[in-house]
Amino acid sequence: MELSATAKVVLGMVGLGRRTGYDIKSTVDKSSRYFWAASYGQIYPELKRLEDAGLLRGEDESQGGRARRAYSLTPAGEAALHDWLASDDELVAEMRDEAMLKLFFAARLDKETALEIVRAKVRQLEQKQAALRSIDPAERPESPDDFPYLVLDYGIAYSEWSAQWFRELEQKLAKRR
Amino acid sequence: MELSATAKVVLGMVGLGRRTGYDIKSTVDKSSRYFWAASYGQIYPELKRLEDAGLLRGEDESQGGRARRAYSLTPAGEAALHDWLASDDELVAEMRDEAMLKLFFAARLDKETALEIVRAKVRQLEQKQAALRSIDPAERPESPDDFPYLVLDYGIAYSEWSAQWFRELEQKLAKRR
DNA sequence: ATACTCATGTAAGCTGTTACATGATTCT
DNA sequence: AGAATCATGTAACAGCTTACATGAGTAT
Numbered sequence: 155m156e157l158s159a160t161a162k163v164v165l166g167m168v169g170l171g172r173r174t175g176y177d178i179k180s181t182v183d184k185s186s187r188y189f190w191a192a193s194y195g196q197i198y199p200e201l202k203r204l205e206d207a208g209l210l211r212g213e214d215e216s217q218g219g220r221a222r223r224a225y226s227l228t229p230a231g232e233a234a235l236h237d238w239l240a241s242d243d244e245l246v247a248e249m250r251d252e253a254m255l256k257l258f259f260a261a262r263l264d265k266e267t268a269l270e271i272v273r274a275k276v277r278q279l280e281q282k283q284a285a286l287r288s289i290d291p292a293e294r295p296e297s298p299d300d301f302p303y304l305v306l307d308y309g310i311a312y313s314e315w316s317a318q319w320f321r322e323l324e325q326k327l328a329k330r331r
Numbered sequence: 332m333e334l335s336a337t338a339k340v341v342l343g344m345v346g347l348g349r350r351t352g353y354d355i356k357s358t359v360d361k362s363s364r365y366f367w368a369a370s371y372g373q374i375y376p377e378l379k380r381l382e383d384a385g386l387l388r389g390e391d392e393s394q395g396g397r398a399r400r401a402y403s404l405t406p407a408g409e410a411a412l413h414d415w416l417a418s419d420d421e422l423v424a425e426m427r428d429e430a431m432l433k434l435f436f437a438a439r440l441d442k443e444t445a446l447e448i449v450r451a452k453v454r455q456l457e458q459k460q461a462a463l464r465s466i467d468p469a470e471r472p473e474s475p476d477d478f479p480y481l482v483l484d485y486g487i488a489y490s491e492w493s494a495q496w497f498r499e500l501e502q503k504l505a506k507r508r
Numbered sequence: 509a510t511a512c513t514c515a516t517g518t519a520a521g522c523t524g525t526t527a528c529a530t531g532a533t534t535c536t
Numbered sequence: 537a538g539a540a541t542c543a544t545g546t547a548a549c550a551g552c553t554t555a556c557a558t559g560a561g562t563a564t
């Protein structure tokens with residue numbers, strides 16, 4: 155059972171507990187978004203596919219005029235999720251960082267303009283860090299070594315480290331020539 | 332002049348010096364790939380578009396039966412490249428990291444299987460680091476603060492830092508429960 | 509001889525984003 | 537009363553990958 159990228163997030167999120175498409179999108183936006191995003195245009199069709207494939211069970215929970223369909227894992231879904239998590243296939247790891255690309259070409263810029271790229275990157279990382287730190291403490295787990303917390307922690311540590319690297323670069327560049 | 336993502340790499344790479352589509356692909360694979368990739372399917376059509384838009388000048392350099400078309404920046408191309416590099420638009424920064432996603436859901440795994448995710452990530456980072464370190468030293472610049480070198484340096488430092496973070500996580504997880 | 513690098517391109521298909529359409533319920 | 541949140545979905549489009557087709561020149 156080859157899972158698509160979107161199937162992985164959706165299955166995993168439902169595995170965290172019974173969820174609607176809307177719930178999945180909110181959870182993704184509050185957590186996995188920084189390392190794995192998903193939009194409604196992917197989520198809803200994927201929920202249907204996974205239900206058709208027998209990995210999810212959807213149950214209608216509409217109340218009055220408000221539509222609502224909540225999904226949970228079937229035994230086959232649990233197995234598929236577990237298989238993916240335990241598989242040792244190559245791990246996808248991609249990034250797209252415009253600041254790096256600009257910096258790569260920065261030799262054609264004067265010093266001040268090149269410095270501005272570095273400063274913009276520092277600001278971006280500081281904002282990301284602040285966003286991660288502000289993730290509702292009430293939703294944080296009791297034990298500081300639960301997995302979503304670990305991932306959040308990595309995000310914070312990374313943006314801190316990276317911001318520091320760029321601050322040092324700023325110093326180095328400012329001094330020269 | 333709104334440049335597409337691909338236009339940015341292509342224009343920048345040609346700005347580094349007269350290049351064919353094939354050259355651009357090689358340069359990308361040897362350098363920017365880790366933070367901004369591009370395939371032939373993007374590069375060749377983009378070269379045509381940029382030439383039509385007057386940002387690149389393509390010259391036929393076929394020799395005998397071997398086709399070859401080399402591109403260089405026109406004044407308009409230089410201006411467009413400079414404008415993008417100097418613009419203060421929001422910097423694209425996206426990533427997709429399957430190890431993080433797995434870790435996020437790892438609560439359903441037994442300790443040993445969860446640890447295997449962390450170890451696989453460490454191995455991946457070590458490989459990336461080795462690949463970056465092995466980038467032909469002959470192609471390294473004289474001055475250690477030229478920009479492509481800085482970007483390479485960041486890649487190495489990042490994979491080192493990150494590998495260390497995951498090694499520490501491995502220790503922490505191995506100890507508990 | 510054979511494999512590798514140089515070189516150009518396209519077509520099909522897959523993935524993902526954005527914008528739109530629609531409406532109920534709840535909070536201020 | 538009005539804004540925000542809950543909730544579902546689709547259609548058009550943009551972006552990118554993969555595979556294929558083709559062939560010359562160079563190094564082993």
